Amino acid sequence: MATLSYSEALLRRPGPLAAEKVVNLSRTSGFRDIGDQLEREGVVDNAWAFVAGVMLRQARQDLKAGEYLFPRGASLNDVIGIIVTGKSVLHQITVPEGLTSEQTVARLLENDVLTGPIREIPREGSLLPETYRFNRGITREQIVQRMAADQRRVVAEIWAKRAPNLPLHSPEDLVTLASIVEKETGKPAERARVAAVFLNRLSRRMKLQSDPTIIYGLVGGKGALGRPIYRSDIERPTAYNTYVIDGLPPGPIANPGRAALEAAANPADTRDLYFVADGTGGHAFAETLEEHNRNVARWREIERQQNGQAAPPAAAPAPTQRPTLPPRSRN
Known part of the structure; x- marks a missing residue:
């Protein structure tokens, strides 16, 4: 004893x-x-x-x-x-919203706690951006499979609770629109209103005219153009360029997060058709082209002041009817 x-x-x-x-x-x-x-x-x-x-x-x-x-x-x-x-240490990796699948794979490959290769780049829009926790020894392929399973579950949940009479025909359309919303704004409070602009344009059979779709059409999964968008880019036909094609592009241009998916499924109740950067990191929205032109003029004045340029001698020509985007969406 x-x-x-x-x-x-x-x-x-x-x-x-x-x-x-x-x-x-x-x-x-x-x-x-x-x-x-x-x-x-x-x-x-x-x-x-x-x-x-x-x-x-x-x-x-x-x-x-x-x-x-x-x-x-x-x-x-x-x-x-x-x-x-057996309660092992949990590691974590955060995959931000709006990365392409190619960029997501690159991020997983950079993590030195995960193991193994990734067999192939997943289909665009098929991964859910999130913070994932895991034990040492988990493979990168297992994380990819978890991201894909989470995306299918979340999309199914959100699609089932979507607003009535949306001009979207399938969960795939939802993911495609949400990916555009994700690339358009980084402000959570704006997502539902940005989604409403594009859904209103779809309902009116107006071209979406979204700058991020130009970039994806040019560089695909690489994500970044690395320079401003030129007029020739806007006019260049690609399968994704929504200045050229009608309706949604043939697939997502990134992996949208839950918030962007929810915004696309339940947009703001607004008749807005246009938006432009407002100089604060957000956007000014408009229902009419006349109102939008005034917002564009204000944004051009802000750009001029930021660049230290003198005022133009005469009024600038009227802008195109596109929902002009902030500079961050251009690269």
Whole structure:
């Protein structure tokens, strides 16, 4: 009885760690090897004490491989308990909204905790941007599969709760429109109104005239044009250029997030047909071309002042009927 009490006291005595520490325990390690590693890492004073503690707790078959965080002063009892529970350290990777699938794959490949290759670039718009948590050893392909499964689930949920009478014929149309909304504005409060502009134009059979679709038509999944959009770009026919084609492009131009999908499915109740940058990072919206022209003139004056240019000697020609976008959408 005295021996048992002494053993329990040893198990509960504070260990040598002066600060918390993460240790990765291999799947191929036996419990004696684990003890040796924990001693080398300074988690326990003595490997044999760990082995004896495991035997005393009859936990030999319950030890699990993984990456574990051991707190400062963790006792043998604490250390064994952490390994038995199998609650490994969780890492995370954040994939921002609006990246193309090619850009998303590049981000996953940059992460040195994930393992393995990615077989192929997923279909555009098929991944849900989000923060994903994972244990060390998870493959990049598994993260891609999780992103795709989450996207299918979220799109199905949002499509089922969409507003009535939208000029969208399928969940695929929803994702395509949401991808355009995602690239048009970074302001959460504007998403539903930007979506309304494009849905109103679709209903009126007006061309969408969205700058990000020009860029995607030129560079595809690379995402960035690297220069301003030229007049020749606006007039250049591509399958995605909504200055040239009617209706939606043939597919998404990025991976939209949940908020953009919800905005496309439940747009603001407005008759707006135009928008232009307002100089604050947001947009000025308009129902008529006349009102839009005034907003464009104000934006041009803001640009002129920002660039330190003198006022033009005469009024500029009327702008085209496109929903002019902020500079960030042009590169």
